[in-house]
Amino acid sequence: MENIILRASGEKGQVRVFVGVTTELVEEARRRHNTSPLATAALGRVLTAGALMGAMLKEGQEVSLQFIGDGPLGAIFVIADSKGNVRGYVRHPEVELDLNDKGKLDVAKGLGKGMLYVLKDLGLKEPYKGSVPFVSGEIGEDLTYYFTKSEQTPSAVGLGVLINPDLTVKAAGGFILQLLPHAEEEVIQKLENNLKKFSNGVTPLIDAGKGPEELLALLLEGIEYKITERRNVRFKCKCNRERLERVVINLGEDEARDILEKENKLELTCHFCNEKYVFGEEDVDKLFAENKD
Incomplete structure (x- = not known):
């Protein structure tokens, strides 16, 4: 399956969405780093976020995400560029923990308390730097807080990784939904209602066979929108x-x-x-x- 990211704009520029399926991207990272299920879930979420944020960049630009915590996973580093290339690693890929009280992989406990750092190489003299403390260590919630706090862009971020019994990646993907200036209350209400469809996460929908276009349709149901870009993303490193x-x-x-x-x-x-x-x-x-x- 291809790793696809879609970029869309809705209601005459009141909202923009980045949504994608990244199953093979995350599986490639798991294979390369021989990660435990917990590390696969944590790294996979950040890799997906990097792929989505890479779709925000202009030609030649690059974004770096650093989740640095005091939990047993230690830290996660991901870099994505404007061409759809994503690479990353988790400092302690072997870590395993008990499931959380919801019966899911405990990414929050794995990362612990810490800071999220975002660096963007925009081709200027100095890179853009932003940072926020972890809200929960669940990655998506931390990025939601980052966009609102550091970039003053109200956002909703959903990220997920589903693991097979044989420890390979069954499904991975996510979305970043952002309100732009002058968004009308009616549009905001529709988006809030649509986000309820993702209350169990994004991966059950991907596992059920839904692709990026169908996920986008669910996010923007009742809203007029246009897909402005479709891109392939891949795990690719610059080393040689x-x-x-x-x-x-x-x-x-x-x-x-x-x-x-x-x-x-x-x-x-x-x-x-x-x-x-x-x-x-x-x-x-x-x-x-x-x-x-």
């Missing part, structure tokens, strides 16, 4: 061997050779995608010979 070669050079020749002597290889792992890059003695000799200056 050349980038990691620069990391080896920055280690310094003495430290690089010390690691080689102890380990018989120099292995570096990208945090964001868990790809491993191995450098042998000949590789290190060549790198430092080429960079003597």
